[in-house]
Amino acid sequence: MLQIRRSADRGYADHGWLKSSHSFSFAGYHDPAWMGWGNLRVINEDRIAPGTGFGTHGHRDMEIISYVMSGALAHDDSMGNGTAILPGDVQRMSAGKGVRHSEYNHAADVTTHFFQIWIEPNVTGVAPGYEQKTFSAADKRGALRLVASPDGADGSVFMHADARLYATLLDGAETASLPISPERKAWVQVLRGSLSVNGQALQAGDAALLAGESRVVLGEANDAEALVFDLAA
Numbered sequence: 001m002l003q004i005r006r007s008a009d010r011g012y013a014d015h016g017w018l019k020s021s022h023s024f025s026f027a028g029y030h031d032p033a034w035m036g037w038g039n040l041r042v043i044n045e046d047r048i049a050p051g052t053g054f055g056t057h058g059h060r061d062m063e064i065i066s067y068v069m070s071g072a073l074a075h076d077d078s079m080g081n082g083t084a085i086l087p088g089d090v091q092r093m094s095a096g097k098g099v100r101h102s103e104y105n106h107a108a109d110v111t112t113h114f115f116q117i118w119i120e121p122n123v124t125g126v127a128p129g130y131e132q133k134t135f136s137a138a139d140k141r142g143a144l145r146l147v148a149s150p151d152g153a154d155g156s157v158f159m160h161a162d163a164r165l166y167a168t169l170l171d172g173a174e175t176a177s178l179p180i181s182p183e184r185k186a187w188v189q190v191l192r193g194s195l196s197v198n199g200q201a202l203q204a205g206d207a208a209l210l211a212g213e214s215r216v217v218l219g220e221a222n223d224a225e226a227l228v229f230d231l232a233a
Contacts, residue, residue, distance in 0.1 A: 001209075001210065001211045001212050001213070002197070002198055002200060002208055002209070002210050002213065003208070003209045004200060004202065004206060004207070004208055004209075005023060005034075005206065005207040005208075005209060006205075006206050007021070007203065007204065007205025007206050008205075010022055010023055010045075010205070011023075011025070011026065011029030011031065011034075012029075013027065013028060013029065016049070017048065017049045017052035017053075018046060018047070018048055018049070018052070018054075019046070019047045020044050020045065020046045020047070021044065021045040021205065022042075022043075022044050023042075023043040023044070023189075023207060024036050024037075024040075024041060024042055024043065026042055026044060036120075037185055037187050037209055037231065038163075038184070038185035038187075038229075038231030038232050038233050039119055039120040039122075039161060039162060039163060039231055039232045040117075040118075040119055040120075040163070040185075040187055040229055040231050041062070041118045041119065041120055042116065042117060042118035043115060043116075043117055043187075043189060043207070044115065044116040044117075045113075045115055045205065046112075046113070046114055046115070046116055047111050047112070047113050048071075048073075048103075048104075048105040048111065048112040048114075049105065049111060050105055050107050050108055050109055050110060050111065051105065051106065051107070051108065052104070052105060053073075053074070053102065053103050053104030053105050053106075054102055054103045054104070055102055056076075056100050056101065056102045057100065057101070057102070058098060058099065058100045059093075059095035059098075059099055059101075060095050060096070060097065060098050060099075061095060061096065061097075061121055061124045061125070062095045062118050062119070062120065062121065063092065063093075063094055063095075063118070063119040063120070063121050063159040063160055063161045064092070064093045064094075064095060064116070064117070064118055065090065065091065065092050065093075065116075065117040065118075065119070065148060065157075065159070065165065066085055066089075066090075066091040066093075066103070066114055066115070066116055066117075067089075067090060067091075067114060067115045067117065067167075067191075067227065068085050068086055068087050068088075068089060068112065068113070068114040069087060069113040069114055069115070069191060069192065069225075070087060070110075070111070070112070070113045071105060071107060071110045071111055071112030071113060071114075072084050072085065072086050072105070072106075072107065072110075072112060073085040073103050073104070073105065073112050073114055074103070074104045074105070074106050075091065075101065075102070075103055076101060076102050077093065077099055077100065077101035077102075077128075077130065078099055078100040078101065078128075079099060079128055079129075079130055081130045083132055085114070085132065086134075088134050088135055088136065088137065089132055089133070089134050089135075090132070090133055090134075090135060090147045090148060090157055090165075090167075091130075091131070091132040091157075092129075092130070092131045092132070092148055092157040092158070092159050093128070093129070093130050094121070094126065094128055094129040094130070094159065094160055095128055096121075096124075096125065096126040096127050096128040096129065096160075097124075097125045097126065097127065097128065098128065099128035115189070115191065115227070117165075117227075119159065119161040119163050119231075120161065121159075121160040121161050122150070122160060122161055122162050122232075123160050126160060131157045131158060132157070133147075133155070133156075133157050135147055135167060137169060140167050140168050140169045140225075141169045141174075142168075142169070142170065142174040142175075142176065143168060143176055144166040144167075144168050144176045144177075144178050144218075144228055145166060145167050145168065146164060146165070146166055147165050147166065147167050148163075148164070148165040149163075149164045149165070150162060150163070150164070161232075162231075162232040163229060163230065163231050163232060164229070164230040165227060165228070165229055165230075166178065166227065166228040166229075166230075167225075167226075167227055167228075168218065168224075168225070168226050168227075168228065169224070169225050170193075170195055170218060170219070170221035170224045170226070171193075171221050171222065171223050171224065172221065172222075174219075174221060175217070175218060175219040175221075176217075176218045176219075177215055177216060177217045177218065178215065178216045178228055178230065179214065179215050180210070180213060180214065180215065180216060180230050181214075182212050182213060182214050183233060184230060184231060184232060184233055185209070185210065185211050185231045185232075185233050186208075186209075186210040186211075186213065186216050186228065186229060186230055186231065187207060187208070187209055187210070187228075187229040187231060188202070188207060188208040188210070188216060188218070188226055188227070188228050188229075189207045189226060189227045189228075189229075190202045190203065190204055190205065190206050190207065190224060190225075190226050191204065191224075191225040191226055191227065192204045192223065192224065192225045193221065193222050193223040193224035193225060194220075194221065194222045194223075194224055195218050195219065195220060195221040195222070195224040195226060196218070196219050196220040196221075197210075197216065197217070197218060198210070198213070198215075198216065198217050199217075201220070211233070216228060
């Protein structure tokens with residue numbers, strides 16, 4: 001089974017300083033048909049205006065990943081981390097038994113465009129944790145680069161979740177494929193450009209949901225960047 005979640009059908013919120021598209025129910029957007037996919041709970045495409053951001057707030061028992069497309073995201077948290085998340089970086093924060101953090105765009109004239117991802121953990125009540133790594137464009141070009149996993153394989157960031165996250169850059173005749181167990185689920189999020197997923201055409205912001213499939217095949221790309229999730233059902 002393959003289903004398409006079109007960009008224009010996502011929930012949308014315009015707070016002035018923040019413009020956010022929600023693949024799943026989040027905050028003021030609620031749709032019982034879109035509560036998550038497997039253990040993937042949130043994919044928000046956020047654009048933060050210059051000089052603004054998310055003030056300090058708390059989370060518990062969630063694996064939170066930030067993937068920046070353009071601009072920079074300044075992160076501070078109650079664990080003592082203070083970092084800048086840039087394009088090419090993957091940041092993972094394990095909220096565990098409780099963490100507080102803020103995310104800001106300190107630039108004077110550049111909007112920060114990033115994807116905020118929440119994955120339900122396979123353990124709860126653990127100590128909060130933080131990890132950030134950079135993955136080069138060359139590592140993702142024409143391939144599916146593992147960037148987050150439950151075992152930190154291949155230099156990916158570790159997360160307390162039964163999920164694997166891959167990033168790819170594809171263009172022209174480049175293709176990439178991922179075998180998956182038919183007993184699991186997959187989600188493909190197109191971040192920019194266009195590509196096909198198992199023969200179905202997707203544009204920037206679109207997503208493909210897969211269940212009962214044995215392989216995810218990406219191709220027919222035009223300057224595409226995408227994330228591929230292998231998820232617990």
